[in-house]
Every structure is written in C-alpha cells, then in structure tokens.
Amino acid sequence: MGVATMSRHLLLVPSLACPAGCSYCFGPHEGGSSMGLETVHAAADWQNSFHDKDRLEITFHGGEPLATGAGFYREALPLLHDGLSSRNVRFAVQSNLWLLTDELCSLFKAHGVSIGTSLDGPEEINDAQRGPGYFRRTMAGMELARAHGLDVGCISTFTAPLRPARRRGLSLLCLVRRKMVFGECFCYRRPARDRCRTSL
Numbered sequence: 001m002g003v004a005t006m007s008r009h010l011l012l013v014p015s016l017a018c019p020a021g022c023s024y025c026f027g028p029h030e031g032g033s034s035m036g037l038e039t040v041h042a043a044a045d046w047q048n049s050f051h052d053k054d055r056l057e058i059t060f061h062g063g064e065p066l067a068t069g070a071g072f073y074r075e076a077l078p079l080l081h082d083g084l085s086s087r088n089v090r091f092a093v094q095s096n097l098w099l100l101t102d103e104l105c106s107l108f109k110a111h112g113v114s115i116g117t118s119l120d121g122p123e124e125i126n127d128a129q130r131g132p133g134y135f136r137r138t139m140a141g142m143e144l145a146r147a148h149g150l151d152v153g154c155i156s157t158f159t160a161p162l163r164p165a166r167r168r169g170l171s172l173l174c175l176v177r178r179k180m181v182f183g184e185c186f187c188y189r190r191p192a193r194d195r196c197r198t199s200l
C-alpha cells in the first residue's frame with residue numbers, strides 16, 4: 001500500500017497595501033511596510049525546524065502581493081528555494097495583476113510560480129463590486145502573463161446582490177478566459193454546501 005503524501009501550505013503576505021478598492025474587501029488597502037527579507041529567512045528557518053519532508057506550497061497573498069515590486073521576489077524566491085532545498089517547494093501568487101511586469105513574469109516563470117487572480121465576471125458585473133477599471137487592468141495583467149507563457153487561474157466572488165447574475169457571469173467569464181483556469185466561486189452569506197467549484 002502506498003504512503004499518503006502530505007502537503008503543507010504556507011501563506012506569506014509581503015504587503016497589505018492594494019491599489020484596488022473592492023467593496024467587500026476587509027483589507028487596509030494602504031500603508032504598512034513591505035515584508036523584509038529577514039522575515040523570509042525566518043519563515044524558511046521555521047519550516048526547516050519541523051524536519052519535515054512533505055511537500056510545501058508557499059502562496060504569496062495580500063493585500064496585493066505585487067505591491068512590493070520585483071525586487072522582493074528577485075531575492076525571496078531563490079532564498080526560499082535554496083533555504084528549503086530539502087523540501088518539494090511549490091510557489092503560487094494570488095494577485096489582481098495590476099502591478100505585474102515583464103520582470104515579475106520572468107521571475108515567476110523561472111521559479112515555477114503558479115499565478116491566480118480574481119475576477120467576478122464580465123466587466124459590468126466585476127466592476128460593480130470591485131470598482132471602475134478593475135476588469136481592464138486585471139485582463140491586461142492576464143494578457144501579459146500569457147505573453148510570457150504563464151497560465152492564470154481565477155477565483156470569483158459572487159455577493160448576494162449579484163446572485164441573479166451568477167450564471168451569466170460564469171458563462172461570460174468562460175468566454176473571455178481562453179487559457180484561464182477557472183477555480184472556485186462562492187456567494188457570501190450562503191451556506192458552505194452551496195459553494196460550487198468549476199473546473200474548465
């Protein structure tokens with residue numbers, strides 16, 4: 001009988017700042033310092049202290065994790081990769097992609113970073129709850145990622161006021177997705193059993 005492999009997940013929040021203003025966001029949006037490399041070192045040391053061989057998934061989350069700029073990832077990705085060389089480490093980033101650059105794409109490609117973003121449906125639905133211009137900026141980021149050969153996953157948030165538009169939002173989002181991997185959608189204030197997971 002095979003031995004089940006475990007996977008552990010570490011969430012790193014390099015920045016709580018975010019240039020977007022989604023209506024349901026509970027984040028502070030602005031201010032605060034970015035994560036320093038000493039914290040990244042400490043995270044690697046902490047993980048090593050477990051003497052664990054399980055796969056480790058490290059997700060850079062926010063706020064907006066790209067608000068730190070490419071410099072953070074230029075240092076942090078090799079630091080974590082080398083510092084956790086005894087582990088099977090996979091990286092991911094969850095971002096609105098507004099601040100994505102060619103350099104970040106190259107870094108993410110070199111380190112196998114999975115990219116996830118957030119869109120709540122077609123432009124009028126998305127921007128009604130995430131703010132004007134959000135859809136176009138995120139789509140531009142997705143196009144840049146694709147130009148570098150990077151696939152982009154997507155999560156969507158369907159709040160109660162937009163519940164009637166959910167099905168339409170899903171189908172239209174599928175049309176614009178092309179190579180986008182559509183992950184999970186959920187409605188706030190709905191029981192967990194009503195959550196739906198769509199994989200295209």
Ligand code: SF4
Pocket residue numbers: 018019020021022024025026027062063064096
């Ligand atoms: S993109 Fe994310 S962090 Fe930024 S305002 Fe929207 S929900 Fe908040």
